[in-house]
Amino acid sequence: MGDMVVVRKEGLYCVPGGFYIDPWRPVDRAVITHAHGDHARYGHGHYLAAAPGVGVLKSRLGDIQVQGLEYGETVTHNGVRISLHPAGHVLGSSQIRMECGGEVWVASGDYKVEPDKTCAPFEPVRCDTFITESTFGLPIYRWDPEQQVIDEMNAWWRRNADEGRCSVVFAYSFGKAQRILSRLDPSIGPIVCHGAVEPLNRVYRAGGVALPETRMVSEIDKALLRRAIVIAPPSSSGSPWMKRFGDYSDSFASGWMLLRGARRRRGVDRGFVLSDHADWPGLMSAIQATGAEQVIVTHGSIPTMVRWLCQNGLDAKGFDTEYGDEEEDEALPPAGAAASKDAAKEAAAEQAVEEGPSGEPDA
Numbered sequence: 475m476g477d478m479v480v481v482r483k484e485g486l487y488c489v490p491g492g493f494y495i496d497p498w499r500p501v502d503r504a505v506i507t508h509a510h511g512d513h514a515r516y517g518h519g520h521y522l523a524a525a526p527g528v529g530v531l532k533s534r535l536g537d538i539q540v541q542g543l544e545y546g547e548t549v550t551h552n553g554v555r556i557s558l559h560p561a562g563h564v565l566g567s568s569q570i571r572m573e574c575g576g577e578v579w580v581a582s583g584d585y586k587v588e589p590d591k592t593c594a595p596f597e598p599v600r601c602d603t604f605i606t607e608s609t610f611g612l613p614i615y616r617w618d619p620e621q622q623v624i625d626e627m628n629a630w631w632r633r634n635a636d637e638g639r640c641s642v643v644f645a646y647s648f649g650k651a652q653r654i655l656s657r658l659d660p661s662i663g664p665i666v667c668h669g670a671v672e673p674l675n676r677v678y679r680a681g682g683v684a685l686p687e688t689r690m691v692s693e694i695d696k697a698l699l700r701r702a703i704v705i706a707p708p709s710s711s712g713s714p715w716m717k718r719f720g721d722y723s724d725s726f727a728s729g730w731m732l733l734r735g736a737r738r739r740r741g742v743d744r745g746f747v748l749s750d751h752a753d754w755p756g757l758m759s760a761i762q763a764t765g766a767e768q769v770i771v772t773h774g775s776i777p778t779m780v781r782w783l784c785q786n787g788l789d790a791k792g793f794d795t796e797y798g799d800e801e802e803d804e805a806l807p808p809a810g811a812a813a814s815k816d817a818a819k820e821a822a823a824e825q826a827v828e829e830g831p832s833g834e835p836d837a
């Protein structure tokens with residue numbers, strides 16, 4: 475039997491099943507890992523997704539024909555047994571397990587290994603072939619525990635509030651924003667959300683995720699704004715919407731904040747290194763836990779990960795996809811100098827991988 479999943483111009487295609495996974499062009503049948511824009515697009519005839527993610531899909535794509543599948547539940551399509559398993563990335567995110575003729579493939583979508591309060595934790599699924607993302611697939615990417623980052627954010631907010639200054643956090647409106655909200659300390663002051671964030675909060679609450687009380691900026695007294703924290707999408711940075719907050723302190727929450735150039739490019743006071751993707755050790759532990767002998771790497775640092783996995787005895791290759799990085803979707807265009815410095819740092823990290831696995835985590 476040939477590969478169960480191949481790349482076609484429409485997207486990843488399950489050959490025996492006759493369906494696509496997160497296709498980037500309109501198709502008849504799509505199985506969707508999660509509702510970020512680069513994975514869940516308009517125009518498919520039929521969508522299959524994890525039940526906890528159906529609300530988000532509908533809120534973003536409108537009236538689509540979508541079937542929700544509980545995690546672990548199985549459907550059979552053209553002889554392929556399909557089940558969805560938590561990916562720990564955002565509400566309703568899943569890995570897609572496909573079984574046919576005794577062979578098992580798993581497509582990860584985007585995933586994060588560290589659990590958080592806003593979605594089901596990542597579940598390792600045994601398989602023969604694992605299709606993994608590689609957004610942060612370089613050894614330089616290592617995250618501090620969420621608790622530590624959130625403690626720093628609450629302390630920063632408290633300090634600003636005590637000095638009578640509003641705190642603004644730029645964070646991707648679906649996923650990152652709710653993850654931050656779930657951990658903020660509401661005793662410090664009011665929590666204000668941008669109009670792009672609040673509809674997603676509603677979907678999360680409807681899905682049973684506990685979030686503190688949030689308010690729209692129009693609902694809050696101007697004097698109270700000086701103790702407030704504001705969660706807003708990156709695209710609102712520098713917009714007229716920001717003017718009402720007066721002399722505010724701003725920050726950006728993203729895995730990319732690990733890179734000095736990215737911090738400078740954002741021009742914010744603080745960078746909080748908080749990602750909804752696995753870091754390098756997370757990718758390695760997730761891949762190992764699948765027991766897969768073949769690994770196929772998608773969007774991110776494909777050549778580095780493939781080289782590393784091959785050096786560690788796995789059969790690895792890459793798939794070219796049209797998935798992007800949802801955190802950069804709302805990004806400002808990068809300035810040349812700072813961007814090339816980050817590129818140099820990434821190149822150095824790739825070089826280190828090429829030189830050998832010493833001192834790096836197990837593959």
Ligand SMILES: [Zn+2]
Binds near residue numbers: 508513563800
């Ligand atoms: Zn995503």
Ligand SMILES: [Zn+2]
Binds near residue numbers: 512513583607773800
């Ligand atoms: Zn992705």
